[in-house]
Amino acid sequence: MNNFIPFFVIIPLGAAFLISLVGKLSRRLADFLATSGGFGLLALSFFTLWILNSRAGVVLVYKVGGWVPPIGICMAVDNLSSLMLSTVNTVSFLVLLYSLSYMEKYTDKWKFYTLFMLMLAGMNGIMVTGDLFNLFVFLEIASISSYALVAFGTEAEELEASFKYAVMGSLASSFVLLGIALLYSYTSTLNMADIGRTLAAHPAGLLLNFVAVLFLAGFGLKAALVPFHAWLPDAHPSAPAPISAMLSGVFIKVLGVYALSRVFFNILGVSQGVLFILLILGTVSMVAGAFLAIGQSDIKRMFAYSSVSQIGYIILAFGIGSPLAIFGGLFHLINHAFFKSLLFLNSGAIEYSAESRDLKKLGGLKEGMPFTAATGIVGSLAISGLPPLGGFFSKLIIILAAVQAGYLWLGLAAALVSILTLAYYLKFIGFAFLGKLPEGLAKIKEVPLAMRLAMLILAVACLASGLLVAPLFKSLLQSASDCLLLGTGYAERVFSAIR
């Protein structure tokens, strides 16, 4: 019954292996393998979402090799992971579709597909695993392939960004491993549910605080929260556009936000102190990211700082910790995955046709590239929170939750940052799409069909994501946020699924 869960890792790993074998022989075959792998994952993740939402409060557990946890390794998928899996695999399929045309200008496209699939295997693995050390291994698989993907163009700037990213990323991984070692020394188990159960039975006191700090630093670095954000505005713009879309759209959410919230809410159990730290980190990232984004003239760099700011919103919501706030945070996470990947694909389309991403050199692109302009404007308005679009509802819920929990100032700050967000996205729209076409760009052409299709679907997703709060779909988000609110009750759920 649960035998399909490992396929979230098997499909991308197998695709990566096959592509590296046959990619050299035929370009078309590599295209086909990557796209069909992406489509298979998409179908599988929606199948999982459907199964989990037809029965309430269920965790699907797969015992690797038939060994019963906590002795053996298990994979556990609950509503939260299945919602994240659906988002990640939707975005990655569309990004693969976009890469069909976009990556043509690079040599060795098959190497790109191989690394992409490895990264996807790592991300899916993080979301399905129920074992803390497995989480570390998948984290490293995803990270290593992303270091290589950032340096994919091997230009001076890309190598520099990749080096910075790799140094900070492996430092973060060391922190996570140290945290796991300490937790293992205390609980003598690596199963996430079992660790949660043991910690609940024997409170660890000071050790737990130390472990919490290590995980906060480790996953915080991966999520690019503000004191740890320095690598992101270099690494995300330097990568090829499809990879920027993946990194900003889903990567920092899986490695950062998902891993952080799973470990803190479901394993260690949140205390007021941890929530307060999340609240502070979230607010600082939200405000600082927005102020840094305004001054940028490089499109992708502006979007990268915007990612820091929007991740701040999500962490702020988790830091408030009330049911409404976590609901809003998850909603914003999904919204942000859609519109940020759309915007990065737009920036890639602009770079593809106009061969520049400097706002000062662009303008009037709505004439030559009406399609890119239309989707770009939808994405920008969605992220700045224009009322009928998804971004408005998620930000509204977070602000309401902040006020409800008594953090009036934070609600006010979130509203002000939302206005700042509108300001710098208007700057993007104004400088890139409106105004007069520069002379050098008089003969600009629209991008190829595959790229347009990917952007169109993401734009529709941005328009429609507001529907997730409609009564029909609300249960998806509600059951996912219930998984986090369950706290250390996660252990009971997993163990009852094994029996």
Add this chain to the structure above:
Amino acid sequence: MSVYFLCLVLFSIGLYCTLRKRNIIKIVIGLGIIEYAVNLFFVLVGYKMAGRSPILSPNQAIENMVDPIPQALVLTAIVIGLAVTALIVAIALRIYEKYGTFDITKIKRLHG
């Protein structure tokens, strides 16, 4: 207890090396030191003074064994560390080709 303290010292040396050195190869070495400090700590967690290797044979009682799990995990962590180090060294070499220097303060085309 003192071995754990020495692990911490090793970790701090690695951290200092990563943060303060200007040569990017030295930064990579610093990362390696950090990695090995963590690995050493992890192995020590499962180590037992005068314990025996955890091999089950029919005529032996299960007692006084070293915990094998950290050893298996550290083996995995070492392999991962090798991959990261190989990748970073490759990137460092390409940086040298592009910039003609290993000095991190002179490698700064990205800013803002």
